[in-house]
Amino acid sequence: MKLLIKVLNWGDRHHPMWLDFFRIALGLVLIWKGVSFALNLSAFTSLMMNAGLGTAVFISLIAHLIMGLHLIGGLFIAIGSHTRTFCLLNLPVLLGAVFFVNLSPNIFSPYAEFWLSCSVMLALLCFLIEGDGKLSVEHERKIA
Template structure:
């Protein structure tokens, strides 16, 4: 059993059902943010242009990646299918949001997004380790493995 399988096994055994409610809420929030970015793509591109060293084509490409990843990853988190993959595609986005966007703003202002971004990042890392939980959709080989154990 390699290290990844040990993490999966530990995550499957130590996952209370109330954490699935948090996973579903996180997925709903990420879907909402993705739809919000889809509605306000020009504002997202403007924010990324002001704070990143990339060219305009790469910024447009990143803005579309962020939008698509939030919507798809949020949906996958809601239904609990491919949870680790959904978290893995979200983590670079949150790291970029913390490093490029939120750190350059005034952190002490009343409605700073830095703390929200850090909380979301920590939740994504947690669900990357523990997986989808008992209320998630399981792959066929996961169902067989749980029956035999």
């Protein structure tokens, strides 16, 4: 526990300004993926048509959870409020995307989603350690 507190305090003290712009970009990417996920629910609809009732309900809940985490988490990460919490909440979704969804034979194709998912997952891990930064709502609240 002491090691975790030390890591979090180190992240708060050593946070360069350019990393804040990277955090904002990460939040916008998560919002973009949440919107594109919501607009492409036909894949989940076809999965639910071929499944039983319990499985269909589970698939629907997972789809709504992913959309909500990406949209709300992306917004909060972009504005810099509760960044570590929403990074932690989005990590399981990205782990699932990296290891179960996007790991396919065409992984080295130029437009593979695998690389975007890996990059976003690494950025989430980075901001789980680094935290909000100076261009954030949390920093303004600490000053006031």
